[in-house]
Amino acid sequence: KNQVEQSPQSLIILEGKNCTLQCNYTVSPFSNLRWYKQDTGRGPVSLTIMTFSENTKSNGRYTATLDADTKQSSLHITASQLSDSASYICVVSPYSNYQLIWGAGTKLIIKP
């Protein structure tokens, strides 16, 4: 069964610190892997999209990595800001059909 699992479920860090969020997936083959940011009470917003052949993709202080061999992705946030407090969702697009497989997300809280 195609699954996307994220860890940790929640994370609290101090402002200015770095953090890394993990995503493990069983979807194979896949077309692309995405990371979304979801603020409380809002819809998800795309951060990065990586095809199966890409290893890394950056968007400002956000850097996503992908290891297709181990079926793992990570999202690294550098020099965290209070506005980074949100849920971060990993999403995999299977190659065979159009329905995305969404992870449950990691809730990140940045404390001043």
Place this chain on the structure above:
Amino acid sequence: DAGITQSPRHKVTETGTPVTLRCHQTENHRYMYWYRQDPGHGLRLIHYSYGVKDTDKGEVSDGYSVSRSKTEDFLLTLESATSSQTSVYFCAISPLGGEEKLFFGSGTQLSVL
């Protein structure tokens, strides 16, 4: 939120009553989607539309119907709401198919008592 308006933002209803949620876009995108989001679960696709009057089922379509009579409006109807349909519902739009380049609305919190 990329020219997407969902209404209502919050709704409380009773079991067995019909409920319609509306998604309105000003971007003239061809593709529109309805998802539900539940605690501890990823988003799940309910129905989607690839044009006026063209719709198809998603992963969790049972108990839901949709209609799209105009490019800008996509309606989600719960014919007879059940407590298991308590959820946050998100509409998304895209200029491309295959759930690519999704732009989401702010969601509707629906509680079925």
